[in-house]
Amino acid sequence: MLKSILITGANAGLGKECARQMALQSGVEKIYLGCRNKEKAKAAKQELEQATGKAIFEIITIDVSDLASVRAAVKSLKEPVEGLVMNAGGTGGKHFSEKTKDGVTQIFAVNLLGHVALTNELLKAKKLTKVALYAGSEAARGVKEMGMKRPALKTSSVAEFASICDGVFFGNTKDATVPYGPIKYMAALWMSSIAREYSGIRFVTMSPGATTGTEGFNTLSPLKRFVMKGMMKMMLMLGKVHKLEVGAQRFVDGLTNESYQSGVFYASQKGLTGSIGEQSKLFADLSNESFQDNAKIAIDSFIKPS
Numbered sequence: 001m002l003k004s005i006l007i008t009g010a011n012a013g014l015g016k017e018c019a020r021q022m023a024l025q026s027g028v029e030k031i032y033l034g035c036r037n038k039e040k041a042k043a044a045k046q047e048l049e050q051a052t053g054k055a056i057f058e059i060i061t062i063d064v065s066d067l068a069s070v071r072a073a074v075k076s077l078k079e080p081v082e083g084l085v086m087n088a089g090g091t092g093g094k095h096f097s098e099k100t101k102d103g104v105t106q107i108f109a110v111n112l113l114g115h116v117a118l119t120n121e122l123l124k125a126k127k128l129t130k131v132a133l134y135a136g137s138e139a140a141r142g143v144k145e146m147g148m149k150r151p152a153l154k155t156s157s158v159a160e161f162a163s164i165c166d167g168v169f170f171g172n173t174k175d176a177t178v179p180y181g182p183i184k185y186m187a188a189l190w191m192s193s194i195a196r197e198y199s200g201i202r203f204v205t206m207s208p209g210a211t212t213g214t215e216g217f218n219t220l221s222p223l224k225r226f227v228m229k230g231m232m233k234m235m236l237m238l239g240k241v242h243k244l245e246v247g248a249q250r251f252v253d254g255l256t257n258e259s260y261q262s263g264v265f266y267a268s269q270k271g272l273t274g275s276i277g278e279q280s281k282l283f284a285d286l287s288n289e290s291f292q293d294n295a296k297i298a299i300d301s302f303i304k305p306s
């Protein structure tokens, strides 16, 4: 049972639905909605209060692509949280490959750098006490159905992982789905590495699976959006993707069910929906401890002290 949780990207899609489902769990007293846009956050808070009949939501302003905002958010937390859901993310907006002031791409900052900094700051301040869940993706091990290849690294060295962080690995690609999978792969590696460092906290990477009803494709180029949305519609008809409630339920399960083990990446066993299993059984690189640590070292090298 968790008393308090912080969810990033809680004003839409899976983050908001996870907040709704968690509010209905017994014992949950406080849910912090981590959002970058105050107006959207207020609207989500109101909607969640109405949907659940509970006044347990509090807004925390956080833009995970901006480390100063991440640090300010941690400072603003008056008490520790028992659970953290690193959900904000997706394809990084229209300028996904542009660099942030920390030297990583926008898509990397939103999906991973900000969450690493957030976790580090929470741990340093002793403000995270039980479980951290990262919103992973099957894209991390490749998804044939969506035309996404398994990340193909040559050396898995710190330098090669750093080239995923700053985007050099991807050349001049204009397609945000190209870096997305390798970034989610690095996230799962980082989670496994930090799980070995902090044995008192459960670090679970959980993919929601292919989930409809989110705003996930809205910032892709019009052509890519058309293709991806069309594919999702067709796959929903074929039973190969699922609805929002099902995707968010995976997060709730990862948070509340302790049989989901620390350091493990769980996602669909086959395709993008259905039963969940350990992804290292499908892609052995995920359990390589040197790769995990190299990914962590590479990410940490972009986080300069404030």
Ligand SMILES: NC(=O)c1ccc[n+]([C@@H]2O[C@H](COP(=O)([O-])OP(=O)(O)OC[C@H]3O[C@@H](n4cnc5c(N)ncnc54)[C@H](OP(=O)(O)O)[C@@H]3O)[C@@H](O)[C@H]2O)c1
Residues within 6 Å of the ligand: 008, 009, 010, 011, 012, 013, 014, 015, 034, 035, 036, 037, 040, 062, 063, 064, 065, 066, 086, 087, 088, 089, 090, 091, 110, 135, 136, 137, 138, 207, 208, 209, 210, 211, 212, 214, 215, 216, 217
């Ligand atoms: N949907 C799927 O099929 C699927 C599958 C696998 C994994 N995932 C992962 O699940 C997570 C949620 O996806 P979703 O489909 O629910 O996406 P979504 O509907 O687009 O929601 C994304 C949320 O993240 C927030 N966000 C984006 N950039 C942010 C930033 N810099 N700082 C703070 N918040 C930020 C958005 O806020 P704004 O409203 O302000 O933009 C929004 O609340 C993502 O990490 C995604 O990669 C999704």
